[in-house]
Amino acid sequence: MKVKLASNYGFCFGVKRAIKIAEEYKNSSTMGPLIHNQDEINRLQNDFNVGLYKDLKEVKDDDTVIIRTHGIPKNDLKNLKAQNAKVINATCPFVTTPQQIVKKMSKEEYSILIFGDSDHPEVKGVQSYGEDQEDVHIVLEPSDLEKVNFKYNKIATVAQTTKKKEKYLEIVNTLILKNKEVRVFNTICDATFENQDAARELSNEVDVMVVIGGKNSSNTKQLHSICKENCQDSYLIENEKEIDKEWFKNKTLCGITAGASTPDWIIQQVVNTIEACH
Amino acid sequence: MKVKLASNYGFCFGVKRAIKIAEEYKNSSTMGPLIHNQDEINRLQNDFNVGLYKDLKEVKDDDTVIIRTHGIPKNDLKNLKAQNAKVINATCPFVTTPQQIVKKMSKEEYSILIFGDSDHPEVKGVQSYGEDQEDVHIVLEPSDLEKVNFKYNKIATVAQTTKKKEKYLEIVNTLILKNKEVRVFNTICDATFENQDAARELSNEVDVMVVIGGKNSSNTKQLHSICKENCQDSYLIENEKEIDKEWFKNKTLCGITAGASTPDWIIQQVVNTIEACH
Numbered sequence: 430m431k432v433k434l435a436s437n438y439g440f441c442f443g444v445k446r447a448i449k450i451a452e453e454y455k456n457s458s459t460m461g462p463l464i465h466n467q468d469e470i471n472r473l474q475n476d477f478n479v480g481l482y483k484d485l486k487e488v489k490d491d492d493t494v495i496i497r498t499h500g501i502p503k504n505d506l507k508n509l510k511a512q513n514a515k516v517i518n519a520t521c522p523f524v525t526t527p528q529q530i531v532k533k534m535s536k537e538e539y540s541i542l543i544f545g546d547s548d549h550p551e552v553k554g555v556q557s558y559g560e561d562q563e564d565v566h567i568v569l570e571p572s573d574l575e576k577v578n579f580k581y582n583k584i585a586t587v588a589q590t591t592k593k594k595e596k597y598l599e600i601v602n603t604l605i606l607k608n609k610e611v612r613v614f615n616t617i618c619d620a621t622f623e624n625q626d627a628a629r630e631l632s633n634e635v636d637v638m639v640v641i642g643g644k645n646s647s648n649t650k651q652l653h654s655i656c657k658e659n660c661q662d663s664y665l666i667e668n669e670k671e672i673d674k675e676w677f678k679n680k681t682l683c684g685i686t687a688g689a690s691t692p693d694w695i696i697q698q699v700v701n702t703i704e705a706c707h
Numbered sequence: 708m709k710v711k712l713a714s715n716y717g718f719c720f721g722v723k724r725a726i727k728i729a730e731e732y733k734n735s736s737t738m739g740p741l742i743h744n745q746d747e748i749n750r751l752q753n754d755f756n757v758g759l760y761k762d763l764k765e766v767k768d769d770d771t772v773i774i775r776t777h778g779i780p781k782n783d784l785k786n787l788k789a790q791n792a793k794v795i796n797a798t799c800p801f802v803t804t805p806q807q808i809v810k811k812m813s814k815e816e817y818s819i820l821i822f823g824d825s826d827h828p829e830v831k832g833v834q835s836y837g838e839d840q841e842d843v844h845i846v847l848e849p850s851d852l853e854k855v856n857f858k859y860n861k862i863a864t865v866a867q868t869t870k871k872k873e874k875y876l877e878i879v880n881t882l883i884l885k886n887k888e889v890r891v892f893n894t895i896c897d898a899t900f901e902n903q904d905a906a907r908e909l910s911n912e913v914d915v916m917v918v919i920g921g922k923n924s925s926n927t928k929q930l931h932s933i934c935k936e937n938c939q940d941s942y943l944i945e946n947e948k949e950i951d952k953e954w955f956k957n958k959t960l961c962g963i964t965a966g967a968s969t970p971d972w973i974i975q976q977v978v979n980t981i982e983a984c985h
Contacts, residue, residue: 594884601883601891602876611891613883 430677430706433635435627435686439696440464441620443498443521444689450495450519451479457493457517458482460501461550465646465690468668472692488514499550500524502557520554527555527587527616534585535560539612542577542604543567544597545589552589570596571603583610590618621648621689628652628686632659635684637676640665641699642688649688656686668695669702677706708955708984711913713905713964717974718742719898721776721799722967728773728797729757735771735795736760738779739828743924744968746946766792777828778802780835798832805833805865805894812863813838817890820855820882821845822875823867830867848874849881861888868896899926899967906930906964910937913962915954918943919977920966927966934964946973947980955984 440448444464451463451473458480462470473479479495485505488494493515496506500520509516520528531541541559545552547567559565564580584604588597594617604611632638638660642649644667656663664676677683683703687696718726722742729741729751736758740748751757757773763783766772771793774784778798787794798806809819819837823830825845837843842858862882866875872895882889910916916934920927922945934941942954955961961981965974 598880598883602880605876605879605891605893606872609893611893613879613889613891615883615887615889 430683430703431681432683432685432700432703433631434696434700435624435631435684437620437623437627438685439624439687439689439691439693441521441618441689443523443618443620446521447495447498447519448473448692450517452477454493454495454517455479457495457515458488459495459497459519460485460488461497461499463495463497463519464692465643466692468695469690469692472694485509488512490514493517495519498524500528500554501550502554503528504557521590523590523616523618524551524554527590527614528558530585530587530614530616531555531565532558532560534612535564538581539583539585540579540581541565542574542579542584542586542600543589544586544592544600545569549589551591555587555589568600571599574600574603579608582608583612584608585612585614587614587616590616591621592617624648624686624689625652625655628655629659631684631686632656632663635660635682636662637680637682638663638684638686639672639676639699639703640686640688641667641696642691643667646688646690649691652686652688656684660684666699669698672699672702672706674706677703708961708981709959710961710963710978710981711909712974712978713902713909713962715898715901715905716963717902717965717967717969717971719799719896719967721801721896721898724799725773725776725797726751726970728795730755732771732773732795733757735773735793736766737773737775737797738763738766739775739777741773741775741797742968742970743921744970746973747968747970750970750972763787766790768792771795773797776802778806778832779828780832781806782835799868801868801894801896802829802832805868805892806836808863808865808892808894809833809843810836810838812890813843816859817861817863818857818859819843820852820857820862820864820878821867822864822870822878823847827867829869833865833867846878849877852878852881857886860886861890862886863890863892865892865894868894869899870895902926902964902967903930903933906933907937909962909964910934910941913938913960914940915958915960916941916962916964917950917954917977917981918964918966919945919974920969921945924966924968927969930964930966934962938962944977947976950977950980950984952984955981 498521566577638656640653653665776799916938918931931943
């Protein structure tokens with residue numbers, strides 16, 4: 430079977446970078462799971478002896494700790510460093526940016542607004558960089574702004590990297606109408622949307638489509654749903670074992686895409702298996 | 708006839724202030740007409756000997772020159788001052804703000820975007836405060852941005868005080884999607900829209916409506932059209948001489964509003980005349 434990969438799929442820049450760092454620092458441990466893919470975590474454990482802390486308290490002196498792409502709160506980082514742990518910072522550069530913006534803007538006496546999910550580790554990290562924690566506000570919807578009391582009428586705003594731009598603009602527009610100055614930092618990362626755009630394009634070209642990723646991963650499910658819009662015969666699988674040869678009967682071209690937590694070696698196994706189908 | 712004035716009508720804060728300044732400085736002259744109302748300009752001339760320059764070249768040493776609400780370009784102001792003219796600055800404070808923002812932001816190496824009409828004196832004045840004139844851009848529509856080449860990917864933006872917020876947001880949204888940082892200064896003045904909102908409200912309450920203002924004034928015509936939506940018997944007049952007693956037959960309440968260039972004494976004459984109608 431002939432296959433064609435989407436022009437963008439799988440890991441984003443930040444995750445690729447973090448995995449490369451983990452491979453370089455054998456015998457280290459990551460603070461929380463590096464990605465939402467157990468197969469990849471097992472591979473790093475087996476091939477590079479990369480372990481996993483579930484809590485900061487598990488870190489011992491002289492350990493090598495890898496900070497994952499989401500980043501961690503400022504004080505946690507400070508405590509780790511104070512503990513004489515060797516800290517390897519794999520925080521995605523696209524996440525470091527909003528952290529530093531929040532730090533700088535709150536020093537310059539701007540009220541801070543973060544568009545994101547207050548429970549998300551990335552947002553918790555970014556939030557921690559505000560000088561005045563009471564003037565760092567987190568919203569998910571424009572209507573959430575009604576409950577927000579800013580200290581200043583100068584607002585600086587950043588967004589969680591994986592959020593949708595359209596919603597960010599709605600929030601920003603509400604801010605602009607009510608404040609003298611709004612300093613908008615567009616910190617949204619295109620990676621997720623690039624995978625989606627590429628899936629949309631490819632699913633229009635092919636007569637069967639395979640989406641690889643976790644069945645509980647919201648970003649993989651979204652890719653699957655985009656593909657089904659254009660190509661009825663779209664299948665969601667976690668690995669090559671789930672492939673059914675029957676899918677490719679009387680088909681000419683199979684499109685392939687993968688969720689943001691799907692490692693390349695799993696994608697490659699799927700490609701090889703489909704190519705071997707007749 | 709019973710009359711009711713709109714909750715907002717006529718001159719805005721800046722124009723009221725400029726006229727007060729002109730009355731204080733007898734024997735001065737204004738740089739360009741102070742407002743778009745010939746009756747008011749005649750009154751200032753007759754009662755306070757306030758003259759009018761059509762061009763900077765007409766200014767002689769030791770003249771007292773009043774800068775009107777729109778402001779003037781930075782270099783014109785500099786030249787006036789160099790000439791030993793006594794400069795009385797009646798530039799509206801809401802116009803001074805964007806001038807100073809453009810000055811500060813272009814010094815801090817932001818590219819400047821002005822939402823406004825490039826031919827408007829206010830916009831020409833604001834524009835002139837940019838350090839690098841080639842990196843001060845003026846647009847009226849989001850699509851105009853396609854032709855704009857910014858020097859930096861940090862943009863600071865201001866709006867002409869009389870423009871519509873909705874359009875400003877459209878322009879700002881386009882900027883946010885394409886630039887790392889957009890510093891949005893909401894310099895739009897509510898005065899025009901407050902008159903419109905008040906006219907909308909009042910025209911719903913009354914059975915006849917009189918709008919006072921220049922028949923060529925776009926802002927007066929807009930008030931008239933808003934009133935007609937709610938109250939069929941809405942009349943546009945320039946002064947009390949145009950009032951027709953027939954309008955008030957079998958009516959109970961006459962609403963009154965006035966365009967942004969209509970002086971209070973003309974409004975008062977209209978009110979008196981209508982109140983005297985039976």
